[in-house]
Amino acid sequence: MLFTLLGIVILAGAAGDISVTRGMKAVGEITSFRPAALLDVAGRVVQNRFIWLGIFCKTISFFGFLAMLSRADLSWVVPAGASSYVVDTLAAKHLLHEKITGTRWAGALCVGLGVALISL
Amino acid sequence: MKTVVVLAVAIVANTLGNLCLSMGMKQFGVAEPGVAWVIQTGFHVVSNPWLILGVLFLLVFLAAYLTALSWADLSFVLPATAPAYLLNAALSKFFLHESISPTRWAGTILIVTGTWLVARTYSNSSSSRACAQEPELVSAGATTRGTPGADLAPRSGD
Numbered sequence: 417m418l419f420t421l422l423g424i425v426i427l428a429g430a431a432g433d434i435s436v437t438r439g440m441k442a443v444g445e446i447t448s449f450r451p452a453a454l455l456d457v458a459g460r461v462v463q464n465r466f467i468w469l470g471i472f473c474k475t476i477s478f479f480g481f482l483a484m485l486s487r488a489d490l491s492w493v494v495p496a497g498a499s500s501y502v503v504d505t506l507a508a509k510h511l512l513h514e515k516i517t518g519t520r521w522a523g524a525l526c527v528g529l530g531v532a533l534i535s536l
Numbered sequence: 537m538k539t540v541v542v543l544a545v546a547i548v549a550n551t552l553g554n555l556c557l558s559m560g561m562k563q564f565g566v567a568e569p570g571v572a573w574v575i576q577t578g579f580h581v582v583s584n585p586w587l588i589l590g591v592l593f594l595l596v597f598l599a600a601y602l603t604a605l606s607w608a609d610l611s612f613v614l615p616a617t618a619p620a621y622l623l624n625a626a627l628s629k630f631f632l633h634e635s636i637s638p639t640r641w642a643g644t645i646l647i648v649t650g651t652w653l654v655a656r657t658y659s660n661s662s663s664s665r666a667c668a669q670e671p672e673l674v675s676a677g678a679t680t681r682g683t684p685g686a687d688l689a690p691r692s693g694d
Contacts, residue, residue, distance in 0.1 A: 421569070482577055483569045485554075485561040491628035491636050491644075494554055495621050498647045501654045523653030526646050533643030 421484045426500045428477035430507075435470030442466065495534050501527045539608055546600035547620045553593030555627050560586030562632075614655035618648045 443460045447453075461467050484493045505524040508514040564580060567573050581587045604613050625644050628634040 479569075479574055479577060482557065482561050482581075483573070485558045486564060487566045489628060489634045490554060490558040490632055491625045491634045491640060493558075494624045495644050495647045498621070498651060501650065505654070517657050519653055520657040523650045523655075523657070526650030526653060528650075530643040530646030530650055533646060534640045536637075536639050536643075 418484065418488055421480050422496055422499065425477050425480040425484065425497065426503055428473045428480065429500065430503065432470045432473030432477060435466045435473060437470075439464040439466030439470060492534055496531055498527050499531045502531075539604060542600050542604045543613070543616050546597050546604060547617055547623060549593045549597040549600060550617075550620050551623045551627055553590045553597055554624060555631060556586045556590030556593060558628075558632060560584045560590060609658075611655055611658040614658070615652040618651040618655070621648050621651075 439461070443457060443464055446457055481493070481497075484496075502524045505516060505520060509516050560580065563584070563586070564577075567576075581591065601613070601617070621644050625636055625641065629636050
């Protein structure tokens with residue numbers, strides 16, 4: 417159950433990041449910080465469906481995190497969340513066909529080993 | 537100097553936020569996650585003092601993290617906040633009385649090292665690629681050491 421929740425937290429979190437990013441790119445760059453301009457941006461943000469999808473995914477991720485906290489040690493839950501670096505690296509390699517440097521593989525491997533160690 | 541202060545605030549707020557959320561959630565016992573659980577937990581988030589305090593700390597974390605990113609590179613901010621994992625382990629030990637075995641300390645140190653190595657690779661990116669990745673990484677950073685979804689959920693929460 418704990419690892420299922422971890423999977424939900426990481427995947428929903430990543431999906432939320434991607435959705436919000438896509439939504440904000442559509443909303444456009446924020447160039448002015450005058451109240452009227454910000455109000456205009458806020459209006460476009462609440463009308464963007466990707467922003468709402470992102471908020472929905474982030475909400476799932478947050479509740480998954482709370483569910484993990486109710487059943488596991490904080491000293492396990494927080495570092496276990498770092499496995500997102502491993503998932504990100506694998507997704508970048510296999511889904512986005514990005515070239516992954518040796519340093520990045522070494523970092524992902526360290527995180528993966530670390531998560532295995534804290535789970536022992 | 538201002539960078540050191542802002543990053544210190546980010547690290548402390550993030551760790552205290554997670555600590556408060558953990559204190560709050562431990563009061564409610566374990567239940568099977570489902571629709572009823574989500575509704576009940578949603579109510580707890582807005583009524584339990586520990587959970588409210590936790591969300592407020594995470595808001596402070598997000599503000600400090602974004603402030604630091606407004607002038608410093610992510611490739612600096614991300615590894616600079618990685619020691620939060622160590623503070624998290626220390627506070628879990630002292631306030632939640634979790635027993636942290638040498639293996640868990642070793643794993644935590646490996647994760648800090650791994651985060652630092654992964655972060656180094658962003659400084660190698662071209663500036664446009666770094667910009668494209670930044671929004672995702674802001675949340676990824678918040679997610680890993682902080683609370684997933686807290687930047688949007690009850691702050692709306694990572």
